[in-house]
Amino acid sequence: MKKTILLYGTILALLVFLLKVIQYRYLIRDLSIEFYIGLVAAFFTGLGIWMGLKLTNQRKKSGLKAMTLNQPQQFDISKREFEVLQLIGQGLSNQEIADKLFVSLNTVKTHTSNLFTKLDAKRRTQAIQRAKDLGLLG
Amino acid sequence: MKKTILLYGTILALLVFLLKVIQYRYLIRDLSIEFYIGLVAAFFTGLGIWMGLKLTNQRKKSGLKAMTLNQPQQFDISKREFEVLQLIGQGLSNQEIADKLFVSLNTVKTHTSNLFTKLDAKRRTQAIQRAKDLGLLG
DNA sequence: ATTCAAATCATCCTTTCGGGTGACGAGAAA
DNA sequence: TTTCTCGTCACCCGAAAGGATGATTTGAAT
Numbered sequence: 001m002k003k004t005i006l007l008y009g010t011i012l013a014l015l016v017f018l019l020k021v022i023q024y025r026y027l028i029r030d031l032s033i034e035f036y037i038g039l040v041a042a043f044f045t046g047l048g049i050w051m052g053l054k055l056t057n058q059r060k061k062s063g064l065k066a067m068t069l070n071q072p073q074q075f076d077i078s079k080r081e082f083e084v085l086q087l088i089g090q091g092l093s094n095q096e097i098a099d100k101l102f103v104s105l106n107t108v109k110t111h112t113s114n115l116f117t118k119l120d121a122k123r124r125t126q127a128i129q130r131a132k133d134l135g136l137l138g
Numbered sequence: 139m140k141k142t143i144l145l146y147g148t149i150l151a152l153l154v155f156l157l158k159v160i161q162y163r164y165l166i167r168d169l170s171i172e173f174y175i176g177l178v179a180a181f182f183t184g185l186g187i188w189m190g191l192k193l194t195n196q197r198k199k200s201g202l203k204a205m206t207l208n209q210p211q212q213f214d215i216s217k218r219e220f221e222v223l224q225l226i227g228q229g230l231s232n233q234e235i236a237d238k239l240f241v242s243l244n245t246v247k248t249h250t251s252n253l254f255t256k257l258d259a260k261r262r263t264q265a266i267q268r269a270k271d272l273g274l275l276g
Numbered sequence: 277a278t279t280c281a282a283a284t285c286a287t288c289c290t291t292t293c294g295g296g297t298g299a300c301g302a303g304a305a306a
Numbered sequence: 307t308t309t310c311t312c313g314t315c316a317c318c319c320g321a322a323a324g325g326a327t328g329a330t331t332t333g334a335a336t
Contacts, residue, residue, distance in 0.1 A: 080313065091264030093292070106315050113294065123322085124263055124293080126229030216282060232323070244285050251324070261292085262323080 075134060076118055082136070084111040088124050089137045213272060214256055220274070222249040227266050227275045 077085065087097045098108045112124065119134075121127035131137040215223065218239075225235045236246045250262065257272075259265035269275040 078312065088263060089267075091259070091261060091267040093261060095292085103313085104315055106317085107313075109294075110314080113296090116294075121229070122294085123229060123231060125226060125266065128263065128266065129227075129229040218283065241283085242285055244287090245283075247324075248284080248286095251326090254324080260324085 075136070077115065077136070081111050081115050081118075084108060085115055085127065085131055086137065088112065088115075089128050089131065213274070215253065215274070219249050219253050219256075222246060223253055223265065223269055224275065226250070226253075226262050227269065 083101065084097055087100060092100070094108045094112065095105055098105045101108070112127075116122065116124075116127055119127045119130040121130050128137065221239065222235055225238060230238070232246045232250065233243055236243045239246070250265075254260065254262075254265055257265045257268040259268050266275065
């Protein structure tokens with residue numbers, strides 16, 4: 001980051017210097033101040049976009065780190081609860097989850113209740129949101 | 139997009155004009171051309187970063203799958219239904235959606251019913267999944 | 277003017293969810 | 307051994323969600 005700022009400042013200084021040189025060498029100072037400004041504006045707009053992309057790329061990288069799946073244990077979520085959470089995220093009903101995990105509907109409901117408490121969610125749709133924010137789900 | 143370009147050009151023109159005015163009014167033209175350039179550079183760098191973020195935000199949501207979000211109209215989903223769909227995706231209950239959109243609970247239920255039919259989903263959690271698969275939600 | 281889609285709201289009814297509580301066995305940890 | 311967590315299951319009850327159907331209004335298109 002410091003490198004970027006330094007590079008940035010250097011480019012700016014160089015550009016100013018370059019313009020100065022052109023200015024004093026060819027004496028076109030009065031002819032096209034607008035041209036200069038337009039040039040600088042266009043150049044730095046592009047540079048800004050580039051920087052913006054770089055910044056978002058870093059965010060994507062950090063997002064990918066989160067995408068490498070945070071461990072549910074870090075949020076007091078047990079393995080079984082996490083299984084249920086994943087199935088909820090896939091849009092399954094409690095009954096379908098129960099069938100898929102070979103347990104009773106009541107068991108699934110217990111797990112979901114605990115999940116909602118631990119994720120601070122009131123609904124399963126909210127739980128999905130929370131889980132994704134926490135990097136627990138893709 | 140055209141609006142953005144127009145706005146952009148307008149801002150640029152205004153800035154140039156402003157500098158011109160300052161230049162001829164206070165006769166400080168020779169004193170600080172670097173200052174002008176720096177100002178313009180900083181301003182347009184910020185503008186570029188802002189534009190870059192705007193551009194990447196729109197592509198960020200779709201992630202690895204597609205570059206742009208699909209339009210809900212392509213799936214016979216009306217604007218209002220899409221609004222409801224988005225709020226569902228944010229984990230809101232029907233009542234909360236009704237409050238946020240200033241309509242009755244029954245209206246929201248009608249929209250959700252139509253959504254489930256159009257998305258071939260049985261539950262709202264499933265609808266979220268389908269919508270994301272179709273590139274309708276981030 | 278007529279047609280049509282969208283948005284709105286309603287009623288009735290069923291299913292699913294969610295909260296609260298209690299219980300019991302297995303295994304790990306103290 | 308005792309304690310504790312985890313996973314399992316049950317019951318009750320209220321809230322939320324979902325299905326089916328019909329009605330009204332408004333705005334846009336024909």
